[in-house]
Amino acid sequence: MRRFHKMHGLGNDFVVLDARAQPLAMTAERARLLADRHRGIGCDQLILLEPVEGATARMRIFNPDGGEVEACGNATRCVATLLGDGATIETRGGRLEARLTGDGATISMGAPRFDWDAIPLAYPLDTAALPVAWEGLAPVRPPMAVNMGNPHIVFFVPDCDAVDLGAVGPAIETDPLFPARINVNIATITARDAIRLRVWERGAGATLACGTGACATAVAAIRAGLCDPVLSVTLPGGTLRLAWHAGGPVQMTGPARYVFGGEIDLEALAP
Structure with missing residues (x-):
């Protein structure tokens, strides 16, 4: 059995598993099952916390399709409230600094990047005004x-x-x-x-x-x-x-909510 936390930031909801003391192997299939709202716990993203040198925790983020992604601002605020004021959170997208507020946290999200190969794009384009268009969109300026x-x-x-x-x-x-x-x-x-x-x-x-x-x-x-x-x-x-x-860096401030906690038998998960 593994302990989990269910949290959300503005309705963007997460299942958080803390593997800092007890390692946990996460696969795409296991992440998909945990995120499934009918066969698992259900969430927009699964969050796995791991130990890391030089930071309070490493935060790994898995989408409902099982893919691991680099960053999630709402999840970072939720994790910050679990880790405590002044937490440093390592992500695939960079190291983030957190400060707790009355109902959530302020996160220093790092500096944005604009180079075409940092986005990344398939080939060089002006990222400030992309010369592209899609049916169904009529923007007031180029994206x-x-x-x-x-x-x-x-x-x-x-x-x-x-x-x-x-x-x-x-x-x-x-x-x-x-x-x-x-x-x-x-x-x-x-x-x-x-x-x-x-x-x-x-x-x-x-x-x-x-x-x-x-x-x-x-x-x-x-x-x-x-x-x-x-x-x-x-x-x-x-x-x-x-x-x-x-x-x-971009400073983001917003709420984080603890919904409930519980235990789950990971080996019992099945499609």
């Missing part, structure tokens, strides 16, 4: 690509709620332009300090919230001169506060 530890493309549209995310999301995620696939952010700017956002996450689909997506969207808006350096991003699950100054 921007941002790496926030994981790859994102950001579209600014007149009304993000009017976009058929279930149609355009998977088409863009799997486009050959993105060899590692990509997270798709559809955003509407409502004020100099406010954005509405919907996100299609690679390997997970539409989620109630995406922390790295909010970071990437804020960076894109600030970089394009559309928003101020401190702003709010509102997703279907709630609102995050973001701050970014060019050349520095």
